[in-house]
Amino acid sequence: MFDVNELLEEAIKETENLTDGEVFLVKDLFKGYVWNRIPRKDRLLLGTLFLNHINKVDGSLKAIEKTSSNQQRYKKMGK
Template structure:
């Protein structure tokens, strides 16, 4: 799995979201693309995405408190 390529795809989806839209990383990938990943790949990319937002490399995203399912949640600013 190439995290940079997946990040490019995620960022293109984020660009199309309206401001104020709340989402989880898995919401950015259509169909079976996300579900075809192993648990380790999902966790790995989730950590990568979280680090990118925390470090400010994705300026249009705000991290929200985790949901009841303990998934990281985000909001487009």
């Protein structure tokens, strides 16, 4: 069983490894097999929580456009 709040913390922590200007999806912050094991409803919730976190925190991450499959893309901005 996955705890979405723990997954959110893991995703936020993983953004520290990104380089400035890098564009990514939330699923890119997890190893493929880990992401695939997360139930779809939890992945959707995680995406919503991550977007809310980005919008609340005045940090180096910014939501940009959505992909053709309606996934939110993000960009790490320079400090």
